[in-house]
Amino acid sequence: QVQLVESGGGLVQPGGSLRLSCQVSGSIGSISAMGWYRQAPGKQRELVAAITSGISTTYSDSVKGRFTISREYAKNTVYLQMNSLKPEDTAVYYCNRFPRPFAGSWGQGTQVTVSS
Numbered sequence: 001q002v003q004l005v006e007s008g009g010g011l012v013q014p015g016g017s018l019r020l021s022c023q024v025s026g027s028i029g030s031i032s033a034m035g036w037y038r039q040a041p042g043k044q045r046e047l048v049a050a051i052t053s054g055i056s057t058t059y060s061d062s063v064k065g066r067f068t069i070s071r072e073y074a075k076n077t078v079y080l081q082m083n084s085l086k087p088e089d090t091a092v093y094y095c096n097r098f099p100r101p102f103a104g105s106w107g108q109g110t111q112v113t114v115s116s
Helices: none
Strands: 002-007 010-012 018-026 033-039 046-052 057-059 067-072 077-082 091-097 110-114
Touching: 002 091, 018 033, 018 091, 018 110, 033 067, 033 077, 046 067, 046 077, 057 067, 077 091
Parallel strands: 010 110
Antiparallel strands: 002 018, 018 077, 033 046, 033 091, 046 057, 067 077, 091 110
8 A cells, every 4th residue: 555645735826836745655666647627615626746766757738848847766756846826726736656546545634725
């Protein structure tokens, strides 16, 4: 089983930045690609960004050019650098395997609120 712990969220003004971290532990050998997902109130969870073991990345159109996903193998950690944040980025952010998330491994997520 894989354990996923997200951190780094908070309250930030529009135009600000945050860096999210995802600590991965457990059966990490089964994970070749990781993704950051988010869920806003009343909306379905959506993919924000993903990174493969070969460091190839993909982003949703809504965050392209503003967010950057990266991973540090030595620390079993995946990051999401978020710049130029907008109110519509407000959501709970989660990390999980991409493209097939582990159903039983969703963490608590980390809340990101963008507001003046």
